[in-house]
Amino acid sequence: MKRIGLVGYAQNRIKSDAGSANEVELIMPVVHQVLSDTNLKQEDIDFTCSGSCDYLQGAAFAFVEGLNAIQTYPPIKESHVEMDAAWALYESYLRILSGEAEIALIYGFGKSSPGNLDQIMTLQLDPYYVAPLWPDRVNLAALQANSMLQAGKLLREEMFEAVCAAAQNAKTNPNTLNMIVPTLEEYLASEMISSPLTKFDCAPISDGASAIIIASEAACKKFDLEPVWIEKIGHQVDSGNFGFRDLTLVKPVSELIKKLSLDIQKIDFIETHTQFSHEVVLMAKILNRPIPQINLSGGPLAGNVMMAAGLDAIGHAYKILRDKNSVSALAHASSGPCLQHNLLACLRSHR
Amino acid sequence: MDSFKEKDYFESLISLDYTYTAGAATSRFLEAIAEGKLIGQQCPKCGAVYVPPRGSCPRDGVPTSEEVLLRDKGCIESFTVVHIPIPGNPIEPPFVSAMIRLDGSHISFLHLIQEVPLENIRIGMRVQAVWKPEDEWTTSLENIKWFKPSGEPDVNPESLRFNPK
Amino acid sequence: MNPAAVIGVGQTKYDSKRRDVSMPGLIREAIDKALIQSGVDWEDVDAVILGKAPDMFEGVMMPELFLADSIGAYNKPLLRVHTAGSVGGSTAIMAATHITSGQYKCVLTVSFEKQSESNATWALSPKYPYTPHINAGAGGYFAPYMREYIRRSAAPEHIGWKVAVKDRLNANLNPLAHLQIPNIDLEMVKSTPMLWEPLRYLESCPSSDGACALIIASSDIAKGKNAAWIKGMSVRSEGTLSAGRDEVNPLAGQLCAKDIYNQAGICDPLKEIDCAEIYVPFSWYEPMWLENLGFAEKNKGWMFTDQGRTEISGDIPVNMSGGVLSSNPIGASGMIRFGEAALQVMGEAGNHQVDGAKIAMGHAYGGAAQFFAMWIVAQEI
Numbered sequence: 001m002k003r004i005g006l007v008g009y010a011q012n013r014i015k016s017d018a019g020s021a022n023e024v025e026l027i028m029p030v031v032h033q034v035l036s037d038t039n040l041k042q043e044d045i046d047f048t049c050s051g052s053c054d055y056l057q058g059a060a061f062a063f064v065e066g067l068n069a070i071q072t073y074p075p076i077k078e079s080h081v082e083m084d085a086a087w088a089l090y091e092s093y094l095r096i097l098s099g100e101a102e103i104a105l106i107y108g109f110g111k112s113s114p115g116n117l118d119q120i121m122t123l124q125l126d127p128y129y130v131a132p133l134w135p136d137r138v139n140l141a142a143l144q145a146n147s148m149l150q151a152g153k154l155l156r157e158e159m160f161e162a163v164c165a166a167a168q169n170a171k172t173n174p175n176t177l178n179m180i181v182p183t184l185e186e187y188l189a190s191e192m193i194s195s196p197l198t199k200f201d202c203a204p205i206s207d208g209a210s211a212i213i214i215a216s217e218a219a220c221k222k223f224d225l226e227p228v229w230i231e232k233i234g235h236q237v238d239s240g241n242f243g244f245r246d247l248t249l250v251k252p253v254s255e256l257i258k259k260l261s262l263d264i265q266k267i268d269f270i271e272t273h274t275q276f277s278h279e280v281v282l283m284a285k286i287l288n289r290p291i292p293q294i295n296l297s298g299g300p301l302a303g304n305v306m307m308a309a310g311l312d313a314i315g316h317a318y319k320i321l322r323d324k325n326s327v328s329a330l331a332h333a334s335s336g337p338c339l340q341h342n343l344l345a346c347l348r349s350h351r
Numbered sequence: 352m353d354s355f356k357e358k359d360y361f362e363s364l365i366s367l368d369y370t371y372t373a374g375a376a377t378s379r380f381l382e383a384i385a386e387g388k389l390i391g392q393q394c395p396k397c398g399a400v401y402v403p404p405r406g407s408c409p410r411d412g413v414p415t416s417e418e419v420l421l422r423d424k425g426c427i428e429s430f431t432v433v434h435i436p437i438p439g440n441p442i443e444p445p446f447v448s449a450m451i452r453l454d455g456s457h458i459s460f461l462h463l464i465q466e467v468p469l470e471n472i473r474i475g476m477r478v479q480a481v482w483k484p485e486d487e488w489t490t491s492l493e494n495i496k497w498f499k500p501s502g503e504p505d506v507n508p509e510s511l512r513f514n515p516k
Numbered sequence: 517m518n519p520a521a522v523i524g525v526g527q528t529k530y531d532s533k534r535r536d537v538s539m540p541g542l543i544r545e546a547i548d549k550a551l552i553q554s555g556v557d558w559e560d561v562d563a564v565i566l567g568k569a570p571d572m573f574e575g576v577m578m579p580e581l582f583l584a585d586s587i588g589a590y591n592k593p594l595l596r597v598h599t600a601g602s603v604g605g606s607t608a609i610m611a612a613t614h615i616t617s618g619q620y621k622c623v624l625t626v627s628f629e630k631q632s633e634s635n636a637t638w639a640l641s642p643k644y645p646y647t648p649h650i651n652a653g654a655g656g657y658f659a660p661y662m663r664e665y666i667r668r669s670a671a672p673e674h675i676g677w678k679v680a681v682k683d684r685l686n687a688n689l690n691p692l693a694h695l696q697i698p699n700i701d702l703e704m705v706k707s708t709p710m711l712w713e714p715l716r717y718l719e720s721c722p723s724s725d726g727a728c729a730l731i732i733a734s735s736d737i738a739k740g741k742n743a744a745w746i747k748g749m750s751v752r753s754e755g756t757l758s759a760g761r762d763e764v765n766p767l768a769g770q771l772c773a774k775d776i777y778n779q780a781g782i783c784d785p786l787k788e789i790d791c792a793e794i795y796v797p798f799s800w801y802e803p804m805w806l807e808n809l810g811f812a813e814k815n816k817g818w819m820f821t822d823q824g825r826t827e828i829s830g831d832i833p834v835n836m837s838g839g840v841l842s843s844n845p846i847g848a849s850g851m852i853r854f855g856e857a858a859l860q861v862m863g864e865a866g867n868h869q870v871d872g873a874k875i876a877m878g879h880a881y882g883g884a885a886q887f888f889a890m891w892i893v894a895q896e897i
Contacts, residue, residue, distance in 0.1 A: 018372075020372045020373065020374060020378050021372070021374065021375060022372055022373065022374030022375075022377070022405075022406070024374065024405060024406055025375055025406050025407075025414075028406075028407055028412070028413075028414055031412065032412075032413075042412055053577065053578070054570050054572065055367075055571055055572070058369035058371065059642035059643075059644065060569075060570035060571075060572040060573070060639045060640070060642050061570055061600055061642060062642070063598065064600060064756055064884075065405075065756075067753065067755050067756070067886075068407050068409040068755050068757060069407050069409075069412060070409070070412045070755065071409075071410065072409050072410065072412070072753060072754050072755035073409075073410040073411065073754070073755075073758055073760070074767070075752040075754045075766075075768035075771050076752065076753055077750065077751055077752060078752075078753040078887075079599055079606050079610065079751060080597070080598055080599050081595060081596060081597055081598065082578060082596055082598035083578065083580075083595070083596055087595060090595070091595065091597075091610060091613075094610075094613050094614060094617040094619065097617035097618060097619060098517055098518075098613050098616035098617040098618075099517045099616070100517070100613065100616070113370075114369045114370045114371060115367060115368065115369045115370075116367065116368065120577065121577075123365065123571070123575065123577035124576070124577045124579075124581050124582065126582040127363070127539075127574070127575060127576045127582070127633075128538060130582075131363075132363050235593050235594075236592060237580075237581075237584045237589050237591075237592065237593070237594040238590070239584060239585050239590055240581050240582040240583065240584045241585060244585075251591075335578070335581065336578070336581040340581055340584070341581065341584075341594065359535050359536075360535060363575075365575050371644050373644075394759070397760075399759030399760070401757065401759065405757065408758075408759070409754075409755020409756065409757055409758040410755065410758045410759055410760060428660075429660030429661060429663060429664045430663065431656060431659035431660045431663060431712040431713050431714075432710070432713035433656055433711075433712050433713075434709060434712065434713075435656075435711055435712070437650065440650070445710075448650050448656065448660075449660070457759040457760070458757050458758075458759055461648075461650050462648070462650065463650060474663070474664065474667055491648065492648045493648045508664075508667075512760070513759045513760030515759075515760070
């Protein structure tokens, strides 16, 4: 099977409010950065794919605006998913495998500051039975956290550990937001937004954009690019019906590990798309890692650009392998309430 | 059972508030128009002047930073006679909405044509902006009420074709 | 590249308001029919690819999540594509890529729109507070370009009406089509109110609810079945406000067509393609796209319509199903074109079948005539 690798990644400095900068102005710098880092031009890119969400931007067809940031003359082969850009990467990966492309540019972007993210996310739910009750993003995550607490699979101390680990790890990533870290006493005493989640447990409102370039082995040779190979990649969705799921598990992740024959123990680094502290704990337990070893980049708790955070997990895993002397990393992307839809990508250094 | 059939749906209203940002480039344009000026931005690669500017040249995928002051005169690149009223807009159909190409710019934008019989409107016709009174100006393209014929000879539509530098 | 073929096409009855079904119900109507025609079952489906246009048409964000169970994606890979009006086409292409990549053997792809659940006119007119609100509806945006086409080609006024009549008469042969106007003629179209000149009411597409599903499979599964082999497929996009764009004859459309002809080994589309389902939401787009796609020379596309060449009995039948002018669930319309093209070469197009159709084209466009998705399907692998 054709080998495909990541060859470039750029992330805009995450802002809690990007102010008057619009999406196009957020996308251009990261696309230029990643093209410049790889010494490629848009003409060398065979396929471009983006991930974004109209409702986040507050207008139908909003994603079309994003395309103005890209060179589209001559007309380009391009597509878009209304999902986290990690899935745009998956789409691009299949295109390269099919032979239709050799190099793909992927970008994801989102501004959460203009709207009320918690309410916007409610619109993902079953419109007949669930959405009219307006459970928001935090309420739903709290359902999962509480299920774990009740089942003895989670301690508040572990959630606190995830918060602290994120803040500590984020110090190495200049693009993250400044995290306020409480003491354990402050944390346990702090007001809950939706039990058991406090403001410290929730990823912050973030604005930003990220871009990645992936290329086939042949393209890497042709353009003298240094890849980090995508060794395995797959995704799977769970039921949209909460009552049908055991919320203390992330079934798609456990099944993907089996389906992709991933040897979790041998993986050096893990970056997860976990937007709440209990999700970090949950993934740590599934992947059998101590909590501080998850998300050396800080992860979404230190900055969570909607529609790009999953792509960022893949990007950070790539960067770690590129810059450090290690062999393999696992990146995880998620979509939907309570980690319903999950993607895993196992990356391997070419050295 | 009949009454059950009658109501097979209910309306569930969704209300979401957003704070929209125009972006740095559009904001510059709106600030300028509040002073009665039309500002485009030029692409450093192909030389195209965009108005209203969005901050990028989609042809080349690069930021447009150089500002170009434009006259409030141009020509009609294309138009249609609209027979459907616009919700919230007092203008009465039939009226003409047209793609206006300001002199010196390379893309057109939508606006209204008035002060001319509908049957006289044609592609290539030169037009002039008609502004609201200065004390009514805000940060909006609506400071221009509409465009009217300038009386000058028509532009050949072929000359509107773009030649990159 | 691994060959891929359509082995099942399913469509709902298109109508202005499908109040008899929920969203999952609407989609399953199409999916179930596609599965039945394909002869495969749920356990054979490796992945599900959903396509639809803006979520504001239904008020449900990222609906693949709540629909996961009902569309058979539970415990499987699931993707959702959104490329505005061309989405049905680009989704079909993304689904086919799953097969051509060699990673999947059989996939289900479905596109839908249940736009009666929200307000389509509102959703089609995104209004930012700092832009003047002058336009209402998609037709108002496209009418100036139709007018420009008429200027360039000196086409007579009645061409648009002829397209409107032809497509609705074709729809009368398609029991699934939304608009059924049995006694439509030029006089009727001409007598309807003008909306945005030159477009009259009956020259415009309706707003419909509906879904279209395809089962696309690898040659292992498709060989021995009645299949439509995908010989060429591609997409092209242009930036909305790119300087130098010709929205009457977009470069992206021209290049996309050349790409698929190249892939399919077609040198003379007019001679070699037996019929086409192309995205014509407003009457004048038939002659405009005939030129854009290389069937007709510049400024001569309208003659094809005038001479009846695009009728089912003509030498280049266009929109035998009634087209977008007869049914337009926006997110699905592109896939309906692709699916109808497949039905033609499978010989399954019922009363609107073109006799002996062996090679057919499916075409979709979206946005400000900036997103294009097209494919060529054939009876033979």
